[in-house]
Amino acid sequence: MISKREATLxxxxxxxxxxxxxxxxxxxxxxxxxxxxxxxxxxxxxTSPHFENFLTAWNExxxxxxxxxxxxxxxxxxxxxxxxxxxxxxxFATMRFRGQSVxxxxxxxxLMVPSEAxxxxxxxxxxxxxxxxxxxxxxxPQVAQSLAFCTFWMRSFFRGIPTSLxxxxxxxxxxxxxxxxxxxxxxxxxxxxxxxxxxxxxxxNEFLMPLVMITSENLRTAPLGLAFFQGQHTSQFSLLAAGxxxxxxxxxxxxxxxxxxxxxxxxxxxxx
Amino acid sequence: xTTTTAVGARNDAPTAKKKKSRDRSERAAYLYLIPAYxxxxxxxxxxxxxxxxxxxxxxxxxxxxxxxxxxxxxxxxSDPMLRKAxxxxxxxxVFYAVIPILLALLLTGVMTHATKLKRLSxxxxxxxxxxxxxxxxxxxxxxxxxxPDGVLNKALSLVGLEAVTRPWLGDFAWALPAVGxxxxxxxxxxxxVLFLAGVSQIEPELYEAARLDGAxxxxxxxxxxxxxxRPQIAVAMTLTVVAGLKSFDLIFVATRGGPGTSTTVPGxxxxxxxxxxxxxxxxxxxxxxxxxxxxxxTTLIQRIDPGERA
Numbered sequence: 001m002i003s004k005r006e007a008t009l010x011x012x013x014x015x016x017x018x019x020x021x022x023x024x025x026x027x028x029x030x031x032x033x034x035x036x037x038x039x040x041x042x043x044x045x046x047t048s049p050h051f052e053n054f055l056t057a058w059n060e061x062x063x064x065x066x067x068x069x070x071x072x073x074x075x076x077x078x079x080x081x082x083x084x085x086x087x088x089x090x091x092f093a094t095m096r097f098r099g100q101s102v103x104x105x106x107x108x109x110x111l112m113v114p115s116e117a118x119x120x121x122x123x124x125x126x127x128x129x130x131x132x133x134x135x136x137x138x139x140x141p142q143v144a145q146s147l148a149f150c151t152f153w154m155r156s157f158f159r160g161i162p163t164s165l166x167x168x169x170x171x172x173x174x175x176x177x178x179x180x181x182x183x184x185x186x187x188x189x190x191x192x193x194x195x196x197x198x199x200x201x202x203x204x205n206e207f208l209m210p211l212v213m214i215t216s217e218n219l220r221t222a223p224l225g226l227a228f229f230q231g232q233h234t235s236q237f238s239l240l241a242a243g244x245x246x247x248x249x250x251x252x253x254x255x256x257x258x259x260x261x262x263x264x265x266x267x268x269x270x271x272x
Numbered sequence: 273x274t275t276t277t278a279v280g281a282r283n284d285a286p287t288a289k290k291k292k293s294r295d296r297s298e299r300a301a302y303l304y305l306i307p308a309y310x311x312x313x314x315x316x317x318x319x320x321x322x323x324x325x326x327x328x329x330x331x332x333x334x335x336x337x338x339x340x341x342x343x344x345x346x347x348x349x350s351d352p353m354l355r356k357a358x359x360x361x362x363x364x365x366v367f368y369a370v371i372p373i374l375l376a377l378l379l380t381g382v383m384t385h386a387t388k389l390k391r392l393s394x395x396x397x398x399x400x401x402x403x404x405x406x407x408x409x410x411x412x413x414x415x416x417x418x419x420p421d422g423v424l425n426k427a428l429s430l431v432g433l434e435a436v437t438r439p440w441l442g443d444f445a446w447a448l449p450a451v452g453x454x455x456x457x458x459x460x461x462x463x464x465v466l467f468l469a470g471v472s473q474i475e476p477e478l479y480e481a482a483r484l485d486g487a488x489x490x491x492x493x494x495x496x497x498x499x500x501x502r503p504q505i506a507v508a509m510t511l512t513v514v515a516g517l518k519s520f521d522l523i524f525v526a527t528r529g530g531p532g533t534s535t536t537v538p539g540x541x542x543x544x545x546x547x548x549x550x551x552x553x554x555x556x557x558x559x560x561x562x563x564x565x566x567x568x569x570t571t572l573i574q575r576i577d578p579g580e581r582a
Contacts, residue, residue, distance in 0.1 A: 014399070018399055021401055022401070024410075024417060024457070087304045088304060088309070090304055091301040092305075095298075095301035097301040109320075110312060117556075118316065118323065119559070120326070124552075125318065140311060140314070143311050144314070148312075240412065240416075248409040251404050252401070256397070259397045263400055267466055
């Protein structure tokens with residue numbers, strides 16, 4: 001059986017690692033609340049909370065604009081990726097067709113290719129058709145890079161559904177299309193949620209794509225905006241910290257509410 | 273499948289009908305796939321192939337390109353700058369992958385010895401948190417910690433190690449390990465959470481059997497825990513090694529490859545060559561080389577776990 005001392009030791013070890021993980025993030029949060037005149041490039045603790053830093057950072061740093069861009073791009077990517085992946089995953093899971101394995105392996109490639117290898121040709125291709133410095137240049141490449149994972153994800157989920165369920169529906173005269181939307185889509189809601197969360201996180205946190213594709217200030221996404229803001233506000237760390245908090249908050253909040261889905265999804269998704 | 277010739281004409285009609293319905297079902301499958309493959313083709317496959325094509329040219333992005341064949345690759349492989357970038361990646365892999373995995377394994381070993389922990393979820397949530405924070409935010413945070421008047425230096429002076437303090441990210445010798453430690457901080461939670469999940473899937477009987485055999489904590493770890501975690505170790509290695517090889521965001525925001533070229537990595541070289549030096553062909557070659565390295569490394573890692581073949 002487990003001794004009390006051993007359990008205490010275990011919690012102690014976990015506690016130390018929890019503190020190591022939390023300390024830098026809490027440092028940013030406390031610095032964001034410090035009086036701007038007292039703040040330095042180090043993490044500081046506020047004598048009294050200065051919530052107005054968030055407002056100052058929001059206005060001075062144009063985070064309102066950046067957050068709007070990020071929301072627009074992220075929502076589009078999540079919706080389009082999910083939709084296309086549901087359709088493709090359905091075909092891979094329930095239908096037989098020529099070239100199935102070849103198409104599958106091509107998709108597998110998408111799981112391996114780093115965006116660093118795609119970004120330069122993508123930039124020249126999209127510039128050639130006048131799409132650089134538009135939201136499209138952020139949305140479609142991101143959808144393409146999410147599709148491999150999302151299609152695998154939906155395929156394996158649909159495969160796990162008993163075929164008898166689908167056959168019963170077909171006997172009742174349901175078409176393929178209505179089987180997908182009336183039967184499979186409703187029961188795949190948890191899987192869809194996990195997938196959407198992961199795509200949301202990847203898209204929201206993406207930095208290289210907006211860095212290369214976007215030149216207009218009003219199209220910058222939140223992480224890109226933060227990088228520029230950092231260049232200008234190294235001396236006023238409380239404002240920079242407030243900006244960093246604003247950029248990180250949406251994903252962290254969603255994570256804290258749905259952490260069970262998040263961790264399970266990342267671990268399961270990684271196994272593929 | 274061989275019966276058609278023997279049965280002859282009588283079976284023709286149903287076969288044709290069957291074939292027709294198969295054609296129709298195939299066509300339906302393609303209709304479901306087309307939207308995804310159109311986007312995938314235009315925005316991933318085509319750029320990838322185009323990247324390979326550009327990498328065979330000497331091109332500045334503006335004036336006409338000249339064909340150099342594999343010239344960019346041979347140049348890249350003999351370029352000390354690029355070798356340096358890949359060497360830095362190797363160092364980063366130690367910090368991103370080796371240290372987190374070893375530490376997480378050690379912790380898992382300590383924690384699983386005869387123990388079922390309750391209320392793990394709080395720790396799980398907190399320790400995993402660095403994984404979900406945008407890397408720009410992570411880089412900004414750690415830049416502050418490493419700053420000349422940052423927390424690290426303050427803590428060092430506080431314990432009388434004034435002599436050790438330095439601007440960590442501006443120091444030629446220390447910038448790379450300093451960036452690497454940020455990677456350790458990010459990846460350790462992933463590894464620990466992955467391994468703890470793996471341990472919970474190991475049959476409790478195996479632990480009981482080990483204990484009946486009189487195995488101590490160390491023997492138990494090597495006989496039961498470590499073999500049982502093989503799939504999770506393979507996954508952790510794949511994710512962390514790839515993260516270490518890429519690591520563009522962190523480098524770009526924290527050091528921009530500096531000071532000098534002491535923290536440049538292949539991903540940063542791609543950007544730097546294309547947009548600072550106007551060597552677009554060479555930049556694409558570096559991107560393709562990085563992809564090849566990632567493919568080789570992930571394939572090798574998959575071999576650790578015999579159960580993980582696709």
